[in-house]
Amino acid sequence: MDDAGEDGSVRTRPCPLCGVSMEHRHCKYVCPRHGVVMDCSDTFFH
Numbered sequence: 001m002d003d004a005g006e007d008g009s010v011r012t013r014p015c016p017l018c019g020v021s022m023e024h025r026h027c028k029y030v031c032p033r034h035g036v037v038m039d040c041s042d043t044f045f046h
Contacts, residue, residue, distance in 0.1 A: 012024045015031035022029045027040040 012022055012029065014020065015022050015029075015034060015037055017034050017037065018031065020031055020033055022031045022037060024030075028036050029038045031037045
């Protein structure tokens with residue numbers, strides 16, 4: 001099974017708001033329901 005999306009994004013950690021698997025795109029974690037939830041500058045998420 002391949003976790004890469006059509007745009008090359010990769011499904012990763014769950015959204016802290018709803019638990020849905022987020023996409024990792026260009027240093028951002030994007031929830032399909034909430035949009036960008038965190039990015040590389042959010043050091044407390046690493």
